Amino acid sequence: MKYKFFLSVFLLCFAIKSNAQIVPGYQGKRTYIEYNLHFVPTLLGVNTKGSKFGVGERKSLSTWSFRHKINMNYVTKRNAEMGGSISLGNTGVLDKNSSFGTIRFTTIGFNYNRYFVRSTGALAPLGRYFKLETQYIQTANYFINHPRIDHHFAYLGAGIGSRKVFKDFFTLNLSFQSGLILPLGTSEQANTYKNDVRLRLQYHYLYEVNIGVGFLLF
Amino acid sequence: MRFIALVLITSIWLPSVLLAQSYKPLESKGHLPSDFTLAPSTKYENLVDGISSMARKRGRAIEEQFYLKSSFVIDELLKSGKVLFNDPLTAYVNEVGDSLLIADPKLREELRFYVVRSASANAFATHEGIIFVNLGLLARLENEAQLAFVLAHEIIHYKESHALNLFANATSHEHNSKKGLLRTQSLEKELLSKQQFSRDLEMDADRRGFELFSTSNYSSANLTSLFDMLSINNRPIENLTFKGSFFETDYLKFPNRLFLNSSNPADAAALKVRNSTHPDITLRKKAIKNIATDNPHYKKTFLVASSLFYKLREKARYELSYLYLNDNNYYSAIYNSYVLLNQGKKSIYLEKCIAKALQGFVYFRNAKKTNKVEIHHNYVRGEIQELHYFVNKLKNDELNVMALSYVWELYKKHPNDDELKNITLGLFQQMVNSHYDKLDAFYRKSPSFETSMAATDMSAKSPKTNRDKDFIRYAFVKYLKDPEFLNFFKSSKKQKHIQRQKAEFAKSKHGQSIQKNRNRRIEEEGQALGIDKIVVVNPHYLKFDKTRRKGKQKLFIESEEARQNFRKKIWKHSRMLDLQTSILDIKNLKSNDTQKYNDISILNEWFDQQLDFDQFNMPSFNQDRVNQIAKKYNTDYFVWMGVVNKKEKRNFLNSLSEFYMPYNGLYNLLTPAYESLFFAVVYDVKNYELKMVKMEFIKQKDHSSIINAHIYDTFLQIKKKK
Incomplete structure (x- = not known):
């Protein structure tokens, strides 16, 4: 209850503060929703199709790992925006005994984008920006002959991108980001395969390219 | 006979007196001509449609390129706001055009004449049949026949497509030099060759223009002085000796060091411009003299009306003062107004032009931007040289005080004029900010009084006065008794105090941090x-x-x-x-x-x-x-x-x-x-x-x-x- 109260007060203060500022957004629209596809070549690892190639066989470059993300951003200043996101992804992992497992991961994230107003003439949400993102990641790992194991991770990442608006309504986003995966939770059961999963996720999050489409809400 | 003379004098003198008293700047009137409303792309398309289908491919390409560039460039000029239409001056130029082309109505129909609000003595023709005459030219002409000859010259440029020929010539030079055909020629030679072509065209326009001029009823008796005038773009309307006493008052007297002993004559022949696109003046004069014939009795210097010519020329001359101000040419603005005022006219408009020019000098000089407005007297010729010398020799504080003295006198004559009040306040502010923020710097007694009473007069703190240096300290003797003058000074001082406080705060750490935050907030919000x-x-x-x-x-x-x-x-x-x-x-x-x-x-x-x-x-x-x-x-x-x-x-x-x-x-x-x-x-x-x-x-x-x-x-x- 206490946390909810503080969260409400924080959001209220934030709304009052940002409303008092002169923020153009795009033609007055400051909120938009976007679907983003993050993809990365399966360097140094396998993807979910790894099972097809037999245990121990590595596939790289020719296959891709994907993450599907929905995010909603709110322009807070002429040169900044904040947003929240949820995403869903999957990839594969080989443990030290070369047993193959599928990783399905869901994330809840928070991002802050700062636009290069002075150098490129961008105005949030339009133009080039620098991005900071943090995520809470929950993975569900399905190893062969092993019950599902859940792991928890945190992600801290940064990137750059560019957003365009078409027909005064649709948005198109292109970005690239990279970051670090940090382990969360210490239970013994969770530690099984944890390093393998973390490493695989790290490869996935090391170099992500992102294409997104969305639309302006209000 | 007396009656006719009276009517003639009245017809010339009366309008100029009325003009002096209530001058209204020139404005366009009536409906906008199609030249101003049509899009340049439409004009270009119309011109391209008119190119002969028989034209060779390369020739056609050059012509199209020319039409394109010139259509848009001329459109920029037409839509710059500098061109006048349906105003008395343009109407008059059109009337002269009518008289000139009375024998060729078809050609007259193709042409449009407009006056351009520019101070330089110039006229030019375009391929579209538009002939622009600068207001600076109209202000300097001596008679209507001279205007007719200028128009005839420009009409030939149009008729013979000289602009297109010049463009084709320049393009072919460029084309050849790209191909390396002229690689052996120096850049200077290439430039000279281009200029020679341009001069040939000018000579051709003079010669054939004169032929056209001769078909009209205009007399060629007073044509040659036109070339002297055209030789110097910014030649003053009259070469009148400038007297520094113009700015003197009972108490403000200028020392001799501010005056030039003698000025260089404004001799057009002395100016030979080597790199000009126009031929030498003496050559042009000679060429016209050679082909000029006797003028039969029916040929006249004025065909439209002499009174109208003088009236409109006067209007153009008044306008010239403002145009000089607009060009930041404050010397010419003062000199032009000075010449007109010396013709016995009293005009608040001209006096204000001088006040504004002085204001311009003061602001630029106090801001240490003298290079934008000052011209050394060695670079000018004629009596205006004296004015250049006078202004340049005045120190910044002297100029400020002199300007304030002149403007204050004017303001006292016209106390309800808000514009004058603003200029006065501005000059006060400049003086207080840059030179004197205490009235103790100025003497309250006249020079003669001071000399005799120096020993006893407490207000005169500097009895050993050097008139060469301290002449401005007497400038306000009369005004210091005026409460309004003291109030203006006080308010300027107060303003300075506020500004200084602001500046000090801005320099402080706290002020800098506030400014930094403000800049950041502006960028973000x-x-x-x-x-x-x-x-x-x-x-x-x-x-x-x-x-x-x-x-x-x-x-x-x-x-x-x-x-x-x-x-x-x-x-x-x-x-x-x-x-x-x-x-x-x-x-x-x-x-x-x-x-x-x-x-x-x-x-x-x-x-x-x-x-x-x-x-x-x-x-x-x-x-x-x-x-x-x-x-x-x-x-x-x-x-x-x-x-x-x-x-x-x-x-x-x-x-x-x-x-x-x-x-x-x-x-x-x-x-x-x-x-x-x-x-x-x-x-x-x-x-x-x-x-x-x-x-x-x-x-x-x-x-x-x-x-x-x-x-x-x-x-x-x-x-x-x-």
């Missing part, structure tokens, strides 16, 4: 001007494409279309934000929008002058007219905004350096480099205060959404209240 109504003046859009080799014509047309779209976007966004907006766009006027045309012309001049005065808060020279416009549109806030977009080939190495960004590097490698500049300048025109400057360099293509975003952002900052 923008400004909030709280303005409900604006006027957007001449929304501007220009596109450059450096990647195109062929089809450059599309560039001009694209700019025209982009400008139309930009205007639509302005409307759209002002409606979105409920910001009352009027657009004054000289490129989008209908035939009955003459008043708008005049307003834009005044506003453009006002804006250009403010750009020159960016270092200090000084009113433009047409401030009173701009105040009237502000009243008419019911707002003090005027916005100048636009976009300049450039497209060029990308540097390969730069593209590679950005390759660390996967899509950006690849994208950059494959696409040209775009750069756009979006600018918006918001002025409070009544207080000549710059309220907001938004200048965004956008490193992208001028995509519609980007322009939309910046227009919206500009209007939001204008509209939103703090």
